[in-house]
Amino acid sequence: MSTLDARSRGTGTLFVVAALTTLGAVILGSVVCATDSSAACPNWPGCYPGQIGPEAHLNPVLEFVHRVVAVSTGPLLLVAALLGLRDRNRLVRFAPWLALVGALVAGVLGMLTVTRGISKTAAAIDLGFSLVAMIAITLAAVLVLRGPATWRPRRAPLAWAAVGALFGFHILSIFVAGPGSLTRCVSWPVWRQLDADGTPVLQWLRLALAAVAVVLAVFTAVRALRRRDTRMIAAVVLLLIVTELILGLTVLAGGGAGTELKGLYAALAGAILGGLTWIATLSSTDPEKQLQSR
Numbered sequence: 623m624s625t626l627d628a629r630s631r632g633t634g635t636l637f638v639v640a641a642l643t644t645l646g647a648v649i650l651g652s653v654v655c656a657t658d659s660s661a662a663c664p665n666w667p668g669c670y671p672g673q674i675g676p677e678a679h680l681n682p683v684l685e686f687v688h689r690v691v692a693v694s695t696g697p698l699l700l701v702a703a704l705l706g707l708r709d710r711n712r713l714v715r716f717a718p719w720l721a722l723v724g725a726l727v728a729g730v731l732g733m734l735t736v737t738r739g740i741s742k743t744a745a746a747i748d749l750g751f752s753l754v755a756m757i758a759i760t761l762a763a764v765l766v767l768r769g770p771a772t773w774r775p776r777r778a779p780l781a782w783a784a785v786g787a788l789f790g791f792h793i794l795s796i797f798v799a800g801p802g803s804l805t806r807c808v809s810w811p812v813w814r815q816l817d818a819d820g821t822p823v824l825q826w827l828r829l830a831l832a833a834v835a836v837v838l839a840v841f842t843a844v845r846a847l848r849r850r851d852t853r854m855i856a857a858v859v860l861l862l863i864v865t866e867l868i869l870g871l872t873v874l875a876g877g878g879a880g881t882e883l884k885g886l887y888a889a890l891a892g893a894i895l896g897g898l899t900w901i902a903t904l905s906s907t908d909p910e911k912q913l914q915s916r
């Protein structure tokens with residue numbers, strides 16, 4: 623049931639496109655990291671000095687497509703931020719600006735990653751800002767699609783805790799990772815200690831936080847199956863979680879996974895966070911109030 627008139631339907635579409643593009647940038651960035659494609663395009667903005675496009679190989683193509691999608695988030699988020707100013711909901715007015723700032727910071731640090739390399743702390747700031755951008759614009763897009771509704775985040779504390787735990791876990795992973803370890807990339811653990819990574823204490827902490835995040839995420843998705851408006855996205859998120867767990871506990875735990883599987887593992891992790899944010903936002907709005915206010 624939609625409350626959108628023709629004008630706001632266009633706005634809704636623009637917000638959803640901006641949210642999906644930002645999610646696409648996060649997923650592709652995670653894949654770039656997990657497939658070790660960062661160095662495949664050593665130049666900026668073109669892939670190589672004197673050549674803009676990438677060679678026809680997986681790694682440079684992934685890195686270049688990530689850049690193109692990431693750069694597209696800028697104008698989309700700016701338009702969403704300007705359109706959002708007309709909205710009565712304070713969050714819709716504010717969140718796209720936060721997303722725009724997040725994408726700009728991620729863009730500058732992404733460029734520095736390519737041109738000179740960055741420290742762990744800068745990498746954590748880079749990832750933090752990209753995830754904040756993705757979460758903020760997803761939240762705004764769902765609110766715009768929902769139309770006038772009461773915003774009650776306290777109705778979905780566990781869903782937001784799942785989003786927060788995954789966010790914290792992905793950032794912590796950067797500090798746990800040893801030199802060159804793919805643990806630094808957005809993904810899930812392979813559920814054991816790794817020789818390539820830092821101190822066992824930090825590694826156990828990371829595994830514990832991941833376990834808490836998984837329990838919260840599964841609980842959130844199973845609960846969301848009961849609501850008509852969250853059922854579809856909850857089913858998708860559950861499928862992604864189960865696939866991610868199977869991959870992590872079987873193929874990747876064995877250590878013999880190829881580039882494609884590592885990329886898939888990272889892509890699923892980004893998609894799970896995006897899906898949970900969608901569920902958390904929908905679960906924080908009050909459809910009954912929405913009906914009464916019409």
Ligand code: HEM
Nearest residue numbers: 647648651652655660692725728729732733752806807808
């Ligand atoms: C436009 C300029 C950008 C460039 C040149 C760029 C470049 C890169 C590179 C080289 C990596 C791999 C880092 C590594 O292997 O450690 C990366 C990862 C990533 N990028 Fe970008 N990026 C840009 C913009 C963005 C934007 C706007 C977003 C999202 C809003 C984003 C999200 C990500 C994410 C989530 C990762 C994965 C980080 C991780 O797994 O730790 N990037 N980016």
